[in-house]
Amino acid sequence: MARMTCEILAFILTISGWVLVCSTLPTDYWKVSSIDGTVITTATFWSNLWKTCVTDSTGVSNCKDFPSMLALDGYIQACRGLMIAAVSLGFFGAIFALVGMKCTKIGGSDSSKAKITCFAGIVFILCGLCAMSGVSLYAHRITSEFFDPTFLEQKYELGAALFIGWGGSSLCLIGGVAFCFSMVEEGGSPRTIYSYNGATSVISSRKKGPTSSADRKPGRGLPRHFDKNAYV
Template sequence: MSSMATEILAFVLSISGWVLISSTLPTDYWKVSSIDGTVITTATFWSNLWKTCVTDSTGVSNCKDFPSMLALDGYIQVCRGLMIASVCLGFFGSTLALVGMKCTKIGGSDKTKAKIVCLAGFNFILSGLCSLTACSLYAHRITSEFFDPMFIAQKFELGAALFIGWAGSVLCILGGVVFCFSLAEGFTSSRPEYMYTGAPSFVSSRPKTNGKAKASAPKAPLDYSGSSRQFGKNAYV
């Protein structure tokens, strides 16, 4: 799989997870409880990070917002902070991914775009971890109260928002990991390859002639007769 196709797959996974995480914030059913009558359900109690509501059998809902942030339980405050941080990290990650992907025309050189994609991948991984922690903490509180025999107040069950948040967290983490793999693949493909071409050949500095090379005339043999005669005369003086 090419690096560009890997980045597109990572972007689709990450954006899908970020959308699912963002949709959990306004979702009503983080925890739900029903009071059953003999024939029909008489009332349904449900809560999220912002309010608690009750819906009767006619479909009419009465909601009450949490009065004060400082008066809330600690786990709700932590879940709020983690979910908001997850949405913000996913937003910055998607922006950086659009800038750093190879299929876009912005972001600078390939080395700079690779660094931006790496940063986007880390943002998506952190976003998924924040959402996963928030949903798991909220679910742990619900299950611990449900299975506690000493807890006498109304018991709740896991709502649909928690499952949506878990799915979005997994997609964000997978997308961030694939972004990091695409970065490593891009570095491997961009590494220069060296090939041995043999010993260097030395080219003569004699200028080349245009057209057909003219046949060189044969050189006349050197005449050593004069020198030999001169040598004969002066050999013995």
């Protein structure tokens, strides 16, 4: 019962984290132009892994997709690869988790299902690490440019997609560890159960020779009745 509860909780955490990680890819605001030190703001610049946009004071946005993948900065290409890898790993981790969970009817014996569950936990841990690395790499580039006094171009701040990615990757890591922990609980030594069958009266086994009715004395041939608290 404890293992099943742990697996259900881990499955909810990992699926929620995977959905959040997937939602970061189409999210627009990975970085937003900073208004620090600007008196009059006429436009807001923002971008993600696929395009860069500008929104004027009237609310009209003009976006431009990145023209070439090979001409992109290295950190954007690395973030793309890490986030796509995280989404793929989360998908396969969800399949392994459904097969290995104790509450499902597929996957074989309990020992084999426990191994599949542990493997699903490792996959989700890798998913969380990939997503955490991609989001942190993008955030590191933004912060390094923001605090660099020699950087004279437009400076940006952290967008909402980065915080969503951090939250989703954290849930994947916690859920993956919980999946592995459920196998540790299953692999523990079984508890020995002792049952009490009550006290057993022991009657001394004396060999008695055959006696006739004539040899019997009054009172000796009658069976003896012992009290329940008397033991021999």
